[in-house]
Amino acid sequence: MDTLTPKLETTLQEIRETGLWKGEREILGRQGSHVETAAGRSLNFCANNYLGLAGDPRPAEAAKAALDRWGFGMSSVRFICGTQDQHRALEREIAEFLGTEDSILFSSCFDANGGIFEALFGPGDAIVSDELNHASLIDGIRLCKAARHRYRNANLEDLRAKLTAAREAGADQVVIVTDGVFSMDGSYAPLPGICDLAEEFRALVMVDDSHATGFVGEGGRGTPELFGVRERVDILTGTLGKALGGASGGYVAAGQAIVDMLRQKARPYLFSNTLAPAVVAGSREALRIAAGAHAEREHLVRIAALFRERMGAAGFELLPGTHPIHAVMFPGEDGARTAGAVAARMLDLGVYVTAFSFPVVPRGKARIRVQLSAAHSEDDVLACVEAFTRARDGVSAT
Structure with a gap:
């Protein structure tokens, strides 16, 4: 007798209702600074592709x-x-x-x-x-x-x-x-x-x-x-x-x-x-x-600093640091839901990012983790910041 499935279905529904569901989006091609998804071509800011070699x-x-x-x-x-x-x-x-x-x-x-x-x-x-x-x-x-x-x-x-x-x-x-x-x-x-x-x-x-x-x-x-x-x-x-x-x-x-x-x-x-x-x-x-990727590493340092500067100027809360990983924070009880909504809206705007919430991070500390690649240009970074701003403002208005 299957007594496990009903229990799992209840828990899965709770995960969905609390905004903690982790979906998977299919990429229609190779990994890179830009990727194709069902939503179209998007700037990709959520891969560990720091030197851009996954698509090289x-x-x-x-x-x-x-x-x-x-x-x-x-x-x-x-x-x-x-x-x-x-x-x-x-x-x-x-x-x-x-x-x-x-x-x-x-x-x-x-x-x-x-x-x-x-x-x-x-x-x-x-x-x-x-x-x-x-x-x-x-x-x-x-x-x-x-x-x-x-x-x-x-x-x-x-x-x-x-x-x-x-x-x-x-x-x-x-x-x-x-x-x-x-x-x-x-x-x-x-x-x-x-x-x-x-x-x-x-x-x-x-x-x-x-x-x-x-x-x-x-x-x-x-x-x-x-x-x-x-x-x-x-x-x-x-x-x-x-x-x-x-x-x-x-x-x-x-x-x-x-x-x-x-x-x-x-x-x-x-x-x-x-x-x-x-x-x-x-x-x-x-x-x-x-x-031998000296120029690529120098470029990565520059665009990481640019992203932090522009996101701070736009009023976002970022955890401090200099690494190409940038934690854009959405704290509080509704943070997980807000982060998820912002990430979804950004994909509509052509920027692919992922929201993280409990149990991947502690409760109340939801975030969108942005990861830069040496394959990104300065214009890519500025487009990402603009999409963050538009998505946040749009979610806040609803």
């Missing part, structure tokens, strides 16, 4: 060539017969780019974060995690038997208190875990202070740099490079699915012993199919392009 023909051409040479898929996990020499080549290239001894590929960064903790830490260890860390970090930590401590977002005083508690409890290995960039806020983790505390308390530092690798810091090497702490960060995780081509795949970059242990024990690595050959080839080309 160069990674796509590399992927096409790889289909002929390497085939469509591997039909295996890595340690059985699923490792091509190009998989190891990409791992070495990621490690060289980030300045680590080695790296290891996963099907996604979610899998990388999901598999790392159980493989490296256990009873007697302690994990100290920022409260706003990505869901993949939270889930990975839950799978581990180490003691868990959560500190307030980017709060070094609270981090010190949690580290003190971990050491007083007799923890052996202690690791501080943080996003390099908090994806819903567009804010940076205070890595210099985190690294100082790590040295004081003899702790490791792990950073998920998914929203930074390729376009933040000198040469696009991420937040540790931006803050000058590259040699003080022990473990870096990241994705190939954002700035580095936008396809799929993730990685862990670290010292040799850490990477070797993950090859032996990380369950998502051991029991997941190998990353597809075409994705590997396209990602290698994207990484090569990103390493």
